[in-house]
Amino acid sequence: MAFRAARWLASAPVRSGAFRSGPSLKKDGDLSAGRGDSGRSLVPSRSVIVTRSGAILPKPVKMSFGLLRVFSIVIPFLYVGTLISKNFAALLEEHDIFVPEDDDDDD
Numbered sequence: 001m002a003f004r005a006a007r008w009l010a011s012a013p014v015r016s017g018a019f020r021s022g023p024s025l026k027k028d029g030d031l032s033a034g035r036g037d038s039g040r041s042l043v044p045s046r047s048v049i050v051t052r053s054g055a056i057l058p059k060p061v062k063m064s065f066g067l068l069r070v071f072s073i074v075i076p077f078l079y080v081g082t083l084i085s086k087n088f089a090a091l092l093e094e095h096d097i098f099v100p101e102d103d104d105d106d107d
Contacts, residue, residue: 050056092098 048057
């Protein structure tokens with residue numbers, strides 16, 4: 001369920017159309033190309049700030065819940081990594097490949 005929620009949160013900017021990809025034809029006929037070799041821009045950008053009549057365009061959509069998106073990705077994968085490393089350490093100890101030594105501090 002956490003994976004599905006993380007995918008939904010990560011794809012929110014793509015659904016809203018905040019990322020521009022490839023060349024596009026603007027209303028006034030100018031052709032703008034996307035950045036990068038793959039044809040996709042990873043950073044949302046807006047090159048036109050006024051309309052043809054001179055009116056200022058409204059502010060772009062702000063990506064909210066930035067920290068929530070980060071934590072929704074970091075916490076589940078940190079937990080999964082912890083489980084994998086714990087199970088692998090138990091496997092190594094079970095097969096006597098690596099067994100930590102018990103140090104007695106009788107000094």
